[in-house]
Amino acid sequence: MSQSNGSSQATKVGYIGLGNAGYPLASTLARAGYHTTVQDADPERAKKFASGHQNSSAATESSDAFKDVDVLVTMLPNGEIVRDVLLGSSGVAKSMKKGAVIVDTSSSSPFHTRETGKMLEEVNTGLTLIDSPVTQEYAWALGKGDATLMVGCSNQSALEIAMPILKTMAKHVFVMGELGAGHAMKTLNNYTSAASIMGLCDALIAGQKFGLDPAQMVDVMNVGTGVNFSTKESFRTDGLTRRFSSGYQLSLLLKDMKIARTLIDKTGPHSALSDLIVDSFADSDKIAGPGADHTQVIQGWEQKAGIQLKQSKAPEE
Numbered sequence: 001m002s003q004s005n006g007s008s009q010a011t012k013v014g015y016i017g018l019g020n021a022g023y024p025l026a027s028t029l030a031r032a033g034y035h036t037t038v039q040d041a042d043p044e045r046a047k048k049f050a051s052g053h054q055n056s057s058a059a060t061e062s063s064d065a066f067k068d069v070d071v072l073v074t075m076l077p078n079g080e081i082v083r084d085v086l087l088g089s090s091g092v093a094k095s096m097k098k099g100a101v102i103v104d105t106s107s108s109s110p111f112h113t114r115e116t117g118k119m120l121e122e123v124n125t126g127l128t129l130i131d132s133p134v135t136q137e138y139a140w141a142l143g144k145g146d147a148t149l150m151v152g153c154s155n156q157s158a159l160e161i162a163m164p165i166l167k168t169m170a171k172h173v174f175v176m177g178e179l180g181a182g183h184a185m186k187t188l189n190n191y192t193s194a195a196s197i198m199g200l201c202d203a204l205i206a207g208q209k210f211g212l213d214p215a216q217m218v219d220v221m222n223v224g225t226g227v228n229f230s231t232k233e234s235f236r237t238d239g240l241t242r243r244f245s246s247g248y249q250l251s252l253l254l255k256d257m258k259i260a261r262t263l264i265d266k267t268g269p270h271s272a273l274s275d276l277i278v279d280s281f282a283d284s285d286k287i288a289g290p291g292a293d294h295t296q297v298i299q300g301w302e303q304k305a306g307i308q309l310k311q312s313k314a315p316e317e
Contacts, residue, residue, distance in 0.1 A: 013037070013165060014059070014069035016085055016092075017106070018045050020247040021134060022075035024143030025105065025169050029073075030056045032168045037069060064095035071165050072102045075134075078255060079108030079183075083116050087123060098126025101158045103165065107133050107187070107252065109259045110152070110180035111266070117154070117179045128158035131179060132166060133186035139233045139246070141171075148172040150189070152181035184263060191260035194253060194277050196228040200235060201301040204309055215240050215312035239295035240312045250294040254281045 011034055015026040018040040030036045030053035039059040040046045046058040059065035066072050072092070076082050082104055086093045093102075102120070104113065108131070117129040131152040134142065141147055147170040153159040159175070166173050176185045203226075204214045218240065221231045230239075234246040261274035284300030285292065292299075302308050 011035075011071065011164070012069045014066040014072040014092075015039070015075070016059075016066075016072065017075035018042075018049055019075065019077075021105075021142055023049065024140075025075060025134070025147065026056075026073070027053060027143055028145045028169050029165065030054065034165070034168070037066065039065065063090050063092055066092045067095045067097060069096070070100060071162055072096065072100065073165070074102065074104045074106055076106045077252065079104075079106065079112040079116065082106050082108060083112075083119070086116070087119055091123075093120055093124050093127060096124060096127055098124075099161075100126065101128050101130060101162045103130045103132050103162050105132050105134050105149070105169075107190070107256055107259075108183050110183040110187070110263065113152070113183050114180045128153075128155045129179060130155075130158060130162055131182040132162075133182050134170075135186065135189055137172075137229075139237065142169075145169060146171040149174065150182040150185040151175045152177055152179045152183060152185075154179045183259075187256055187260040187263055190253065190256040191264075191274070191277070193229055194257055194260075194281070195273060197230050197235075197297060198277060198280060200226075200228075200230055201298050204240075204298070205301050205305045205307065208309055209305065209307065213312075214309050234295050235298075237314055238293065239298055240309065241314050242311045243314075244293040244296050246293050246295050248294045250281065250285050250288055250292045250297055251290075253294045253297075254278070254285050257281055 013029055013034045013036045015036055015038045026036060026038055033055055036056040037059045038046045038049050038056060050056045050058040074082050113131045120127050120129050132149045135148045149166050149170040176182050207217045208214055218231045218236050221227055238244055238246040257278050261278055264271050264274050281297055284297040287303055288296040288299050
């Protein structure tokens with residue numbers, strides 16, 4: 001997956017957004033031999049990436065920085081920022097060449113993504129937008145080329161151009177349907193995960209107050225029917241250890257839950273669970289403060305219960 005080949009060297013890739021997810025994902029492309037032009041809100045981060053990876057360079061600040069790329073990948077905080085980067089006053093879309101493909105791996109509203117796709121066609125009829133948000137089956141999979149991608153695309157030819165890029169970044173690539181389908185799947189995946197986090201927080205607080213050890217509780221769940229990503233990965237290694245360094249911010253999870261609630265409300269009967277998740281996570285986000293790791297969501301439960309969960313060692317310690 002990370003081997004160089006002639007086709008990868010011939011394909012020019014742009015990458016915008018080198019955060020906790022973007023940096024490792026872009027790294028898989030550079031290692032595979034793609035000439036990767038990178039850009040970030042922090043220019044020094046882009047320069048650091050370029051200096052540390054062969055086949056890569058830092059983009060200039062000009063709107064035509066990606067005029068020669070075949071595929072442009074974006075990994076940004078939300079769909080509004082993606083739209084601004086592409087179509088704002090300094091947007092790069094106008095100068096991109098005909099036939100180029102834009103792959104948005106950000107976590108965004110599927111409805112907003114479809115609107116952006118239409119706007120791109122109006123500005124540059126030769127561009128195609130694909131949504132391909134990311135999830136993972138184990139922590140830190142992104143830098144190993146083991147990501148899971150959920151793809152929405154309404155142009156088969158564009159999908160064929162992008163597919164080698166997608167398969168370089170990911171172990172699993174699921175084509176979910178038309179443009180927006182990838183973002184719909186991502187938000188519903190995160191919604192399901194968030195529901196398990198709520199149940200886990202309830203259980204850990206109640207268990208400790210009863211006299212159970214939180215770490216041992218999670219160990220039981222991991223060999224029982226309560227197992228989920230949070231018990232196996234983030235909460236066991238970063239929540240209960242109180243390292244709070246999973247690499248995924250609580251504010252981003254809250255944003256995703258608001259998107260999920262909108263999607264559920266627009267496509268089916270209203271769900272009381274979606275309101276409960278959004279309200280509970282919003283309370284925790286205020287308590288944990290700006291930049292909080294998503295595992296700090298437990299602090300909202302701790303404050304309401306008047307206790308702090310017992311700190312445990314990491315499983316490998």
